[in-house]
Amino acid sequence: MTGPRYTPLVAALPATVPFIGPETQERARGRPFAARLGANENVFGPSPRAIEAMAQAAREVWMYGDPENHDLRHALAAHHGVGADNVVVGEGIDGLLGYLVRMLIAPGDAVATSEGAYPTFNFHVAGFGGVLHKVPYKGDHEDPDALITRAAETGAKLIYLANPDNPMGSWHDAATIARMIKAVPEGALLVLDEAYVDLAPAGTAPAITPEDPRVIRMRTFSKGYGMAGARVGYAIGSAPLIEGFNKIRNHFGMSRIAQAGALAALADQAWLAEVQTRVAEARDRIAAIVRANGLAPLPSATNFVTIDCGGDGAFARRVLAELIARDIFVRMPFVAPHDRCIRVSAGRAEDLAAFEAALPAALDAARRSAG
Amino acid sequence: MTGPRYTPLVAALPATVPFIGPETQERARGRPFAARLGANENVFGPSPRAIEAMAQAAREVWMYGDPENHDLRHALAAHHGVGADNVVVGEGIDGLLGYLVRMLIAPGDAVATSEGAYPTFNFHVAGFGGVLHKVPYKGDHEDPDALITRAAETGAKLIYLANPDNPMGSWHDAATIARMIKAVPEGALLVLDEAYVDLAPAGTAPAITPEDPRVIRMRTFSKGYGMAGARVGYAIGSAPLIEGFNKIRNHFGMSRIAQAGALAALADQAWLAEVQTRVAEARDRIAAIVRANGLAPLPSATNFVTIDCGGDGAFARRVLAELIARDIFVRMPFVAPHDRCIRVSAGRAEDLAAFEAALPAALDAARRSAG
Structure with missing residues (x-):
């Protein structure tokens, strides 16, 4: 055998x-x-209201969660001033990164990131056979210009940047990121990982332009909202890109408890x-x-x-x-x-x-x- | 753009x-x-103890869940009399099916299943470019012999059978399934989906032989244990196959709340x-x-x-x-x-x-x- x-x-x-x-x-x-x-x-x-919502949802856990994550997606859309079709909810940013890489990266495809940036993104890229092209940080900051240049040189389909950055804690202002988005090469997509942005100074996140096909924003309830153990991430992007997740995602993958908790947490600003x-x-x-x-x-x-x-x-x-x-x-x-x-x-x-x-x-x- | x-x-x-x-x-x-x-x-x-465990875990949800699912895997191993390295826990059977298909199926690879069997398995096979070869049910039962024959003819890498079956509710006895496992063609793997087996008559599940490389058993807390909304599935298989999931799975994908709930549910037989x-x-x-x-x-x-x-x-x-x-x-x-x-x-x-x-x-x- x-x-x-x-x-x-x-x-x-x-x-x-x-x-x-x-x-x-x-x-x-x-x-x-x-x-x-x-x-x-x-x-x-998390908010005590989120804890209570999760305890309540535990009593209803015999039911599958809504596979469309409807209520949470709509609440997030209203919160960010985008359409519900610009929002996908998934099993943490890690889960969404996996789906995104799967959608875009076939063996041999180029991806640009920074030397020392988020290893879970690299894990997914390697897992789908992508080729990582890494640029150094500039001091303690990820280097948007170097990432764009390397992406253009290699024909990268994905560019990863975290703002604020992990593991250095550094950040770029919104204008710098907005310039980077404008410079994304034709046919590339910037993965803007904003896991920590809820804890950053005002002016760190550029305005969200949901229909811009050059960028997808990744957010999470794990950091500012204090729900790492619940696994709730979301992404904001153009409607066709967001719809693409429905081709491959684990539709019933979101816990009913997590959906209820995130909804309550979002409401308690x-x-x-x-x-x-x-x-x-x-x-x-x-x-x-x-x-x-x-x-x-x-x-x-x-x-x-x-x-x-x-x-x-x-x-x-x-x-x-x-x-x-x-x-x-x-x-x-x-x-x-x-x-x-x-x-x-x-x-x-x-x-x-x-x-x-x-x-x-x-x-x-x-x-x-x-x- | x-x-x-x-x-x-x-x-x-x-x-x-x-x-x-x-x-x-x-x-x-x-x-x-x-x-x-x-x-x-x-x-x-679920067990009231599981509900209480989930409510308690909601208060500790600021912590990520253990990415090794250590306590739950060990409890499941003890429950089934297998090694902890024979058990992988994932985001429902749906999530585990996705990982398994990704591990084995590249574009063009053959897969055998029954016409009208679980569509989410087919969704994953299509999602990784596999070619589905379907055999008819025999009456209202999935047909183990036909599946084995078709798998041998097509060189299928995966064979799917649910016992008990969904959507027909029918089942085979343990001896029939044990014979099917013995007949799995060289290089193929039987996915034995036992989501409903906790509700089946005694004698439906064959003995678990964890080191048999021809079969992987899929189980869940969604049915008998009443926790569909928590997303906890697990698979039992040979240690090398189970270790393979660690190459690709969303390591931090399991909710801390779900892990705690499943552990308590398992303890309340x-x-x-x-x-x-x-x-x-x-x-x-x-x-x-x-x-x-x-x-x-x-x-x-x-x-x-x-x-x-x-x-x-x-x-x-x-x-x-x-x-x-x-x-x-x-x-x-x-x-x-x-x-x-x-x-x-x-x-x-x-x-x-x-x-x-x-x-x-x-x-x-x-x-x-x-x-």
């Missing part, structure tokens, strides 16, 4: 996961983390404003803690602060390991020169107190093991 | 949905259904037994109602009863339309000769009372419009 015959593409892929979850690390360590500050989760959580305030306070607190330890916090338009540890990648990896050994779950950028940094999510006072308590000894241990 | 360039495969696909949701019909009708008996949902719902009793009673009630109206209920190993309306497809479609017009949500098989039937899900007493009240007039109207 030879067993199943995989496609050549899938046979050649590694079994991989873009991110190791904190639970996996906890199982390996044999004990839980004291502070969960590595996955840019929003510890302030006062809670989002409160979260924005708490996240800003947490960013300031993280910056103060790391400055007090002689490190440099990078400016952030997200719910995390990327911290320059002042050495090379090897040193930052030691700092990360020492923090994890002290029960602080944090992550760091994967590639140089950004791997001089670690990345700490906005936490509650008690989370950041645990980080503050652990950092001096972690730094000391990292420095001693260097010598 | 030409907009994005789709792959040739996706460009050629229709925008389609395998099933229209009842919410879509309600919006079109302008009023809700009185009884929701069309989607084979389990109106008796007493509730499942109670549901089995209620479903059996409802099947008997449906059979009595339809017999009293001169129609023939088919034997069922599921939570629905397929009803022979005693005429042709056109007549059954009229009966269906007249029931829907009377606020009873039901569905029917798509293809002849099964489209002589309609399909009614096991409901509560009040749901079936509404069906009972509507059926005589629906039949009368269907007969009158024939003349």
Whole structure:
């Protein structure tokens, strides 16, 4: 018995996961983390109304969710001033990125992104046989001009840019992004990942022009709305592109509970404003803690602060390991020169107190093991 | 601006949905259904412990779910007496079918299924460019011998069979399925969709032999466990095949709430037994109602009863339309000769009372419009 015959593409892929979850690390360590500050989760959580809506929906979970996600799509359309046919809801931005790549990328097709940008996007591109063409960041920012140039050179069908950026926390203003959209080469599509935009300064997101065929905007309830565990992302784009998702998506893939929670969360913009305030306070607190330890916090338009540890990648990896050994779950950028940094999510006072308590000894241990 | 360039495969696909949701019909009708008996949902719902676990998890939804689904996979492995590396959890059987087809089917690859079997499987095969080779049912049963023969003739990489079957409610005994597994041609994989098996008579499911590379078993929390809206399916197969899902799946795609709910539902086997009793009673009630109206209920190993309306497809479609017009949500098989039937899900007493009240007039109207 030879067993199943995989496609050549899938046979050649590694079994991989873009991110190791904190639970996996906890199982390996044999004990839980004291502070969960590595996955840019929003510890302030969703609106209490969303929690109540999800608890209520759990009692009705014998019913499939609406496969059209009608109510949520229409609420999102009204919120953003676009048509409901400009909105598709999916299983997180990760799920939508997978669908989008599948729609556009056949083996050998070119894709442009930045060296060190979101690995899950790269996972999907590799999974459909696309060829990634990467440009460096410009300092700590993704470089729109370099991405456009590389896309034009390679005939890329997709261009990925996150604004604000993960893992660096940096951002471009709306005018810069609007110029980038105008410069998208003929036949290319800009994937503008705005997962963190709900936590960014006003003026970060360009106006949404839903019928522009050059850009698709990706948004999520995982960050500002505090519902990472519910898996609700959405995309805004031209109606023909959005309709294309219906050719391939898992139509009944959205949880009824998640749909109800997202609808309630969207309706509670006062809670989002409160979260924005708490996240800003947490960013300031993280910056103060790391400055007090002689490190440099990078400016952030997200719910995390990327911290320059002042050495090379090897040193930052030691700092990360020492923090994890002290029960602080944090992550760091994967590639140089950004791997001089670690990345700490906005936490509650008690989370950041645990980080503050652990950092001096972690730094000391990292420095001693260097010598 | 030409907009994005789709792959040739996706460009050629229709925008389609395998099933229209009842919410879509309600919006079109302008009023809700009185009884929701069309989607084979389990109106008796999940264990109260599962509802409580989901409500609790909603309060922790700021955290991503464990991307390894560790606790649920291990509980399922223990429940079925297999290894945790024989189990993959995904966004419903629909989601897992999509991943499986992607792993095995490239454009032009052959797939064997039955004419009138699960359309969502066909949706995925078409979506990856596979070529469907269909065999007829034998009476009201899927035909294992014909499927095996057709698979051998066409070099099919996948063979689909549901046991029990949807939409006919029929089933094969374990020995028949075990013989089919032994007959799977070299290099083919049998997708044994056991979505309804928790509601079938003892002796329907063959013993699970997890390392057999010829079969993958698909199970779900949507039917017996009453959690259709949570989107939790799982597959049991050989470790290398199960590991293959990690090459392509949406690793963070499972809701934290759904994982918690499924874990609690699995632990409450007493509730499942109670549901089995209620479903059996409802099947008997449906059979009595339809017999009293001169129609023939088919034997069922599921939570629905397929009803022979005693005429042709056109007549059954009229009966269906007249029931829907009377606020009873039901569905029917798509293809002849099964489209002589309609399909009614096991409901509560009040749901079936509404069906009972509507059926005589629906039949009368269907007969009158024939003349």
